[in-house]
Amino acid sequence: MIRNRWARRHVAEAIVKFLMIMSFVIVAASLGLILWTIIARGLPSLSWSMITQTPKGGYYMGKEGGVLNAIIGSLYLAGGGTLLALVFSLPIALYLNTYLGESQWGQYVRLSLDVLWGIPSIVYGAFGFALMLEIGMRASLLAGIVVLALLELPIMVRAMDEVLRLMPKDLEHAAFALGSTKLEVALRVVTRQMLPGIVTAILLAFGRGIGDAASVLFTAGYTDRIPTSLMRPTASLPLAVFFQLATPYKEVQERGYASALILTIIVLIISLGSRWISGRLSRYTVK
Amino acid sequence: MQAEGRLVLQSSAPGRIRQDRNAQRAFSVITLLPVLLIVIVAIALVVRAWPITRAASVWDTLLGVVWKPEDGLFGFWPFITGTVWVTVVGVALSVPPCLLIAFYLSEYAHRATRSVAKPVLDLLAAIPPVVYGVWGLLAIVPFVQDLVAPLAKRWFSGISVLHVHQPTGFSILTGGIVLAVMIAPLIISVVYEILAAVPNDLRHASLAVGATRWQTIRNVVLPQVLTGIVAAIVLAASRALGETIAVLMVVGNVAKVPTSIFDAAYPLPALIANNYGDMMSIPLYDAALLGAALVLLFVILIFNVISTLVLQRMLRRKWA
Numbered sequence: 001m002i003r004n005r006w007a008r009r010h011v012a013e014a015i016v017k018f019l020m021i022m023s024f025v026i027v028a029a030s031l032g033l034i035l036w037t038i039i040a041r042g043l044p045s046l047s048w049s050m051i052t053q054t055p056k057g058g059y060y061m062g063k064e065g066g067v068l069n070a071i072i073g074s075l076y077l078a079g080g081g082t083l084l085a086l087v088f089s090l091p092i093a094l095y096l097n098t099y100l101g102e103s104q105w106g107q108y109v110r111l112s113l114d115v116l117w118g119i120p121s122i123v124y125g126a127f128g129f130a131l132m133l134e135i136g137m138r139a140s141l142l143a144g145i146v147v148l149a150l151l152e153l154p155i156m157v158r159a160m161d162e163v164l165r166l167m168p169k170d171l172e173h174a175a176f177a178l179g180s181t182k183l184e185v186a187l188r189v190v191t192r193q194m195l196p197g198i199v200t201a202i203l204l205a206f207g208r209g210i211g212d213a214a215s216v217l218f219t220a221g222y223t224d225r226i227p228t229s230l231m232r233p234t235a236s237l238p239l240a241v242f243f244q245l246a247t248p249y250k251e252v253q254e255r256g257y258a259s260a261l262i263l264t265i266i267v268l269i270i271s272l273g274s275r276w277i278s279g280r281l282s283r284y285t286v287k
Numbered sequence: 288m289q290a291e292g293r294l295v296l297q298s299s300a301p302g303r304i305r306q307d308r309n310a311q312r313a314f315s316v317i318t319l320l321p322v323l324l325i326v327i328v329a330i331a332l333v334v335r336a337w338p339i340t341r342a343a344s345v346w347d348t349l350l351g352v353v354w355k356p357e358d359g360l361f362g363f364w365p366f367i368t369g370t371v372w373v374t375v376v377g378v379a380l381s382v383p384p385c386l387l388i389a390f391y392l393s394e395y396a397h398r399a400t401r402s403v404a405k406p407v408l409d410l411l412a413a414i415p416p417v418v419y420g421v422w423g424l425l426a427i428v429p430f431v432q433d434l435v436a437p438l439a440k441r442w443f444s445g446i447s448v449l450h451v452h453q454p455t456g457f458s459i460l461t462g463g464i465v466l467a468v469m470i471a472p473l474i475i476s477v478v479y480e481i482l483a484a485v486p487n488d489l490r491h492a493s494l495a496v497g498a499t500r501w502q503t504i505r506n507v508v509l510p511q512v513l514t515g516i517v518a519a520i521v522l523a524a525s526r527a528l529g530e531t532i533a534v535l536m537v538v539g540n541v542a543k544v545p546t547s548i549f550d551a552a553y554p555l556p557a558l559i560a561n562n563y564g565d566m567m568s569i570p571l572y573d574a575a576l577l578g579a580a581l582v583l584l585f586v587i588l589i590f591n592v593i594s595t596l597v598l599q600r601m602l603r604r605k606w607a
Contacts, residue, residue, distance in 0.1 A: 009501070012499070013500060028407050092320070111599065112321045119587060120587065123584045150324065181304060181306070245421070260421045268410070
């Protein structure tokens with residue numbers, strides 16, 4: 001029997017396959033276009049002083065300075081937020097997997113984490129602001145860290161949860177058979193075996209935290225100085241991009257593009273770095 | 288520990304057990320946190336937004352079209368419609384290609400193609416919203432302004448949702464395009480995950496009787512996953528509803544009920560983000576803005592709970 005290549009169904013097959021590949025090309029091209037746009041517009045005004053100086057007087061009218069305040073501020077904010085989120089995430093993820101397993105309560109916790117993940121950062125920002133009004137607190141590094149931790153918590157727990165589920169049961173059973181308690185299994189077996197995945201989860205959350213603008217807008221404020229205490233307001237890179245683009249001066253807008261490039265580079269390093277680190281660390285796990 | 292002998296191990300046993308019990312207690316308390324957090328966020332916003340009901344009833348606020356904080360008029364309707372327009376355009380642009388890509392990756396692609404696709408999607412998901420905003424400003428605004436809008440003006444001026452009322456590229460369409468790219472990784476990965484959960488036997492049976500791959504997808508795979516795809520779209524929509532900075536930078540921010548995709552809009556998140564500066568200087572302004580956050584939270588919670596429950600059931604085990 002000779003296959004009729006021009007039968008309707010084969011034509012449909014070809015058309016659909018073409019559309020699929022085109023769609024993929026469009027999405028991949030969007031990524032390329034985004035990166036190219038940011039690099040092409042950001043690179044010309046990226047200079048050494050951009051990343052080593054804080055804004056000098058008249059910076060927002062085109063005078064000298066850089067966005068070191070925002071770079072450091074962002075690292076403080078995302079670093080603090082990630083650390084705070086980690087303190088809560090790891091116990092939750094371990095509890096979900098080692099103690100709760102597939103129980104009903106575990107499913108409720110997972111559902112609420114997914115729902116939390118879906119809450120937009122602007123709502124977390126508004127919530128943080130409402131709390132600050134209640135207790136009479138000003139915009140500060142601390143408030144920004146707390147709100148970012150809230151934002152990062154569900155991302156981190158769910159990412160860890162996904163990894164911990166893949167934990168080889170044999171390994172756990174062997175540890176239990178030797179008389180280990182659940183806590184010992186969680187800390188000495190699960191955490192070590194799953195370290196690459198846990199590190200990836202932490203970096204994922206850090207990347208999300210450092211790029212978020214809407215949550216720190218209300219809570220961390222903005223300042224030209226590098227914060228010296230938790231109670232001081234702090235600048236952040238996303239807001240530096242946003243505010244510089246909002247000025248009417250061309251030079252300042254150009255620096256906004258350069259700041260966007262700096263932010264993109266940091267995020268790309270984190271994203272690619274997490275791949276590399278988890279690859280390195282997985283050499284020390286039981287296959 | 289192993290070398291210390293039986294005696295030591297035995298004597299330390301009660302301590303270890305106690306430690307385990309304490310840890311279990313502490314962990315279970317910490318695990319309450321995510322569940323409580325949702326409730327606390329909702330309550331805090333309700334409490335802070337409550338004073339707005341003094342100015343007007345809830346319905347008058349939601350459906351009011353006039354936004355003049357200095358006169359005590361807080362009508363949310365232009366912002367609600369703006370949010371809906373941008374979200375619908377974004378989701379409508381994103382869903383067809385994303386479904387095709389998910390099907391392609393799941394049903395056609397070689398392992399090598401998938402290993403290229405994953406980093407592309409990961410990077411798209413990793414790019415911060417503000418960078419999407421800059422891209423929108425530099426690439427999409429001129430694209431809409433100089434290319435799409437003039438074309439629409441020439442060919443589609445008979446269709447009211449495609450009317451061009453204003454000359455700039457800051458429009459719902461621009462915001463929608465940016466959103467479409469932003470939510471693409473989410474839609475693709477969720478739909479891909481659903482497709483991976485469909486048993487291969489079904490596909491094999493269909494292919495064995497001579498169906499083409501597309502016939503297999505349409506007649507065998509698609510009916511299995513339709514609910515899941517709807518849930519994935521709802522999830523993506525809820526993500527799009529709350530997107531703030533990227534949309535705010537390209538959508539024009541005009542507080543008017545839009546009638547065309549070339550109109551500017553002013554979505555709720557943009558309203559909140561843009562006005563936090565003056566909200567303490569005008570009475571009830573802060574309550575109104577936190578009320579806007581509450582409306583957003585309410586809609587997103589509903590969308591999220593429904594879609595997550597459906598997806599949880601479809602996948603049995605949870606997706607990322």
